[in-house]
Amino acid sequence: MLTGTQLAAADGDDTAATGDALRKAETRGLRGVSQARLEGLLSEPNLATDVSFSRSWVDAQPKAKGGAHWKCLSEALYFEARGETVKGQFAVAEVIMNRVRSARFPDNVCGVINQGTGKRYQCQFTYTCDGNPETIHEPRAFERVSKVARAVLDGRAPDLTKGATHYHTTAVRPQWARVYTKTAAIGVHVFYRHTFRTASN
Template identity: 65%
Template sequence: MIPLARLKAFALLASLCVFSLPSPSLAEVTLSHSNDPEQALGFELTALLNQERAGFEHADADAIERLLASFKPKPKTSAAKAPKTLEYSKSFLESLPKASGDAEWQCLSEALYFEARGESVKGQFAVAEVILNRVKSGAFPNTICGVVHQGTGKKYQCQFTYTCDGHAEAIHEPAAFTQVGKVARLMIDGAPRALTQGATHYHTRAVNPRWARQFAKTAQIGVHMFYRMPQA
């Protein structure tokens, strides 16, 4: 039995050939009201089948193959699936493929590298939470790159010190950057922000900024203290 898809292909090709061949005029098979309808219909079908046969005889073999190929089912492509569970461990990150992304991913990856590459995996996720919480807040720029580079230009007047400390921002530890790149990818893709309770600020234990006395402390992870800015 000829597969249905192949029959459809033949039918389509035949219809194309009918209109492309310089065969007898279709007027020759026009149904006449003066003839018996069933007999006239038989004549019409016979004429069309003859034209179809002639069409296949003149059709290019490559054209037939291309037409048949268009009816073949396309293989299903499996979309990349996000991990069902999130673990704050190096072994979990090592199990994931190397991450990549657009400018927003690059900005977040660099911020995590320069601000938290020496922290634990949980500490890196926590810093990423702060940056994304700022993006969501109306008090800060609404993009990751905007948040990371806010105030950059004047020495020590920026939000993230590495962008205005006067030192070149060079990646000297590619393995560390690969790790934080995976953290950035997970967070941008919607990983839960469950570590800092909506924190918008953080500082290391080596400093004691004035704003820390006015903001609610939400967490302490590694060397970083996390705070949530009061909402207006």
């Protein structure tokens, strides 16, 4: 998991950490690898967490703010998981971050969320390509998920999905679920990773 400083850099809040990652990469011969992926490769696990998966914990957090990637992640959680438990929301956010770290997906949060939005219903997250306006009708719910997004970007949450890069609701059974490795079931979502062991594959 990226450290809080490194995730803040990916969110556009700390360019110093990105520069450090690039310098380390150059000494290890990793030129040509994207910044976000370098940070994932070079970081050490952040074992400290102060997250409690409860609505009272979320409500007690300061109002969240951030850059474009925070906004993208907040909107994804709102449209994909606002009706989920707090733990379920953290798990969905984790999948998005696992994709950012994976060579199989774009190397930034907004890129992952908006991947494949050129044609209707041919995208990674349906709300981005269903033709409906992305309007926030429940501001209180958005405020809560935005705090979850901030905590995840800051590296405060523990690993919940064991490297999952995919999920679906329990109401469906997509074809890809037959060949991917199931890693967790949280709330109304079931989580999977590629048959490869880590999200970095």
